Amino acid sequence: MKIGVCLKQVPATDTRIRINADATAILTDDVKFEINPYDEYALEEALRLKQAGKATEVITFTVGGADAEARIRDGLARGADRAVRIDDPALAGSDGLGLARVLAAALKAEGVGLVFAGRQSVDGDSSTVPAMIAELMGASQVSWVDKFEVEGDAFTAQRAAGGGMREVVTGKLPVVASCDKGLNTPRYATLPGILKAKSKKIGVMSVAELGVDAGSVGAGAALVTFTNMGPPPERPAGRILSGDTASAVSELVRLLRDEAKVI
Amino acid sequence: MSNEILVFCEFEGGAPRKTALELLQRAVALGAGPVSALVIGNADSSALGANGAHKVYQVSAPALASYSTGAYTKAFAAALAASGAGTLIASASSIARDALPRLAARLGAGLGVECTELRNAGGRIVGRRPVYAGKALVDVNIQSPVAIFTLRPNSYPVGPAPGGSASVVLVDAGITEADVDVKVVGTLAPDSTAVDLTEAERIVSGGRSLKSKEQFDAVVRPLAAALGATAGASRAAVDAGYAGHGEQVGQTGKVVNPSLYIALGISGAIQHLAGMRTSRVIVAVNKDPEAPIFQFATYGIVGDLFEVAPMLQAELARG
Numbered sequence: 001m002k003i004g005v006c007l008k009q010v011p012a013t014d015t016r017i018r019i020n021a022d023a024t025a026i027l028t029d030d031v032k033f034e035i036n037p038y039d040e041y042a043l044e045e046a047l048r049l050k051q052a053g054k055a056t057e058v059i060t061f062t063v064g065g066a067d068a069e070a071r072i073r074d075g076l077a078r079g080a081d082r083a084v085r086i087d088d089p090a091l092a093g094s095d096g097l098g099l100a101r102v103l104a105a106a107l108k109a110e111g112v113g114l115v116f117a118g119r120q121s122v123d124g125d126s127s128t129v130p131a132m133i134a135e136l137m138g139a140s141q142v143s144w145v146d147k148f149e150v151e152g153d154a155f156t157a158q159r160a161a162g163g164g165m166r167e168v169v170t171g172k173l174p175v176v177a178s179c180d181k182g183l184n185t186p187r188y189a190t191l192p193g194i195l196k197a198k199s200k201k202i203g204v205m206s207v208a209e210l211g212v213d214a215g216s217v218g219a220g221a222a223l224v225t226f227t228n229m230g231p232p233p234e235r236p237a238g239r240i241l242s243g244d245t246a247s248a249v250s251e252l253v254r255l256l257r258d259e260a261k262v263i
Numbered sequence: 264m265s266n267e268i269l270v271f272c273e274f275e276g277g278a279p280r281k282t283a284l285e286l287l288q289r290a291v292a293l294g295a296g297p298v299s300a301l302v303i304g305n306a307d308s309s310a311l312g313a314n315g316a317h318k319v320y321q322v323s324a325p326a327l328a329s330y331s332t333g334a335y336t337k338a339f340a341a342a343l344a345a346s347g348a349g350t351l352i353a354s355a356s357s358i359a360r361d362a363l364p365r366l367a368a369r370l371g372a373g374l375g376v377e378c379t380e381l382r383n384a385g386g387r388i389v390g391r392r393p394v395y396a397g398k399a400l401v402d403v404n405i406q407s408p409v410a411i412f413t414l415r416p417n418s419y420p421v422g423p424a425p426g427g428s429a430s431v432v433l434v435d436a437g438i439t440e441a442d443v444d445v446k447v448v449g450t451l452a453p454d455s456t457a458v459d460l461t462e463a464e465r466i467v468s469g470g471r472s473l474k475s476k477e478q479f480d481a482v483v484r485p486l487a488a489a490l491g492a493t494a495g496a497s498r499a500a501v502d503a504g505y506a507g508h509g510e511q512v513g514q515t516g517k518v519v520n521p522s523l524y525i526a527l528g529i530s531g532a533i534q535h536l537a538g539m540r541t542s543r544v545i546v547a548v549n550k551d552p553e554a555p556i557f558q559f560a561t562y563g564i565v566g567d568l569f570e571v572a573p574m575l576q577a578e579l580a581r582g
């Protein structure tokens with residue numbers, strides 16, 4: 001069985017945000033990119049299943065420009081066998097559904113039986129692409145897993161449910177699982193891994209090569225658009241409660257009760 | 264599509280969750296169209312009318328007794344079709360996060376998730392939500408005939424029920440066991456009886472400075488219990504094993520939105536702030552007066568948490 005891993009590059013989590021002139025997106029010229037942290041769990045889980053003999057090949061899938069290749073190479077250095085990068089001018093301005101369309105087409109074309117994605121991209125923080133891919137592939141899905149096992153064509157997973165409860169779920173492959181923190185501890189690339197990755201293949205695919213209608217992706221097909229991007233409202237200046245600890249604490253309780261009315 | 268707004272109402276222990284009332288009341292306040300409720304399962308939906316729903320669309324079937332993506336997605340689709348509503352809103356719960364993107368892909372409907380604001384822009388509903396872990400906010404505009412939004416819990420206050428009643432429309436979605444694609448075979452109890460972090464009204468979090476699981480349990484949890492709060496933690500505390508993975512607050516943990524957030528010995532790294540910066544009141548206790556968390560705190564105490572937390576607990580007990 002082949003395992004597909006959705007791997008996206010995102011601005012490093014400590015990036016300072018600068019917003020573009022039409023307030024629709026951030027400026028990315030001097031931003032440092034990383035593998036989306038949740039996609040690291042996704043890749044790790046795939047690599048572990050391959051090591052356990054449950055998969056023949058681990059392939060990463062990325063929608064992104066040539067500048068994403070450094071992150072894709074990192075994935076190959078960690079142990080992925082090869083990579084598919086989907087890149088096409090027609091994709092500019094795609095919403096989540098547009099991205100899911102091409103990812104689903106690419107995953108299907110490779111015949112993967114199991115897909116791991118991240119819980120959410122830490123740029124848009126949407127958490128929508130994996131379930132959309134599952135629907136478009138006709139696969140089942142399981143969201144935000146922190147434990148995953150596969151046996152033959154069946155899987156068992158654990159995930160957070162409402163009210164702080166956790167659920168154990170089972171289902172059949174093919175499945176798209178979105179991975180949460182706690183699933184595993186991602187490995188780093190080793191030097192031999194980095195050397196080996198140099199000869200691994202990154203296949204670049206266009207929308208037409210995937211058999212996707214260019215009119216169903218990109219800005220023209222986007223059902224969701226972002227406007228009016230701005231900084232969060234300033235928090236009013238806070239107050240440091242001075243004096244000895246005992247008086248600061250009783251002042252705090254008074255403020256929480258009488259001023260803020262939160263207790 | 265009509266201008267009707269369909270509000271997905273979740274139940275717990277036979278009663279609507281607080282998030283359901285928050286959504287209904289907000290939907291009514293939008294004034295963008297009649298508000299109806301969607302109930303999946305066989306809960307008693309009579310309380311929803313009093314909170315502003317004029318109609319309840321109820322989809323029930325034995326196969327909906329516990330959550331599954333397949334059966335629920337079908338239920339959502341059937342209710343949207345039966346009501347003809349142009350807008351579906353739901354709380355950003357685990358059900359909504361799982362089922363609604365799948366529904367959106369099935370229907371070709373635009374989906375705006377994790378909103379902290381919903382407003383009426385000339386009859387059209389527009390969301391506003393944090394992106395980049397709350398470092399920016401953005402308007403979410405939906406172009407499709409059916410628009411779906413999710414709203415983060417505690418985005419709007421819940422007022423007293425305005426009163427009223429709703430008629431119940433039973434929707435037959437033809438759901439059978441065959442629609443249960445991924446089956447729940449077990450439920451694991453939460454680590455504590457406290458409210459889920461993402462819905463909690465009050466949170467007390469501890470950081471690396473707690474130094475051990477024993478001290479975390481002896482200092483953070485009792486203070487949380489005294490406040491009727493849920494315990495949370497920084498990633499440093501979680502990685503060190505002082506608290507559970509599910510208790511991490513931040514960019515790669517839970518995003519919380521309580522009215523009170525108390526940070527004990529947490530420096531206020533940008534990834535931690537990402538998870539809690541929208542809290543209404545933030546209290547920071549840190550021995551370093553330069554700790555970045557103080558720039559976000561409503562009230563701060565510069566001091567040793569091992570001294571402050573027990574004192575605070577005692578002061579609360581005094582009433």
Ligand SMILES: Cc1cc2nc3c(=O)[nH]c(=O)nc-3n(C[C@H](O)[C@H](O)[C@H](O)COP(=O)(O)OP(=O)(O)OC[C@H]3O[C@@H](n4cnc5c(N)ncnc54)[C@H](O)[C@@H]3O)c2cc1C
Binds near residue numbers: 535568
């Ligand atoms: C990709 C990525 C994702 C991340 N995601 C998250 C996330 O989701 N959540 C998260 O929290 N972090 C996250 N981090 C980590 C984050 O950058 C910080 O390392 C982390 O938040 C620090 O935790 P801390 O505040 O407990 O520890 P520290 O930064 O070490 O701070 C400890 C604080 O305690 C104070 N202190 C020490 N002793 C006492 C005492 N006795 N009394 C009072 N104060 C005391 C110190 O002055 C200090 O300010 C992420 C990092 C990366 C790179």
Ligand SMILES: Nc1ncnc2c1ncn2[C@@H]1O[C@H](COP(=O)(O)O)[C@@H](O)[C@H]1O
Binds near residue numbers: 007038061117119127
């Ligand atoms: N451009 C992309 N390329 C590859 N995978 C992606 C892309 N966008 C989203 N994904 C996958 O979908 C997950 C959730 O993303 P999102 O729905 O954008 O929050 C990510 O963690 C990735 O695994």
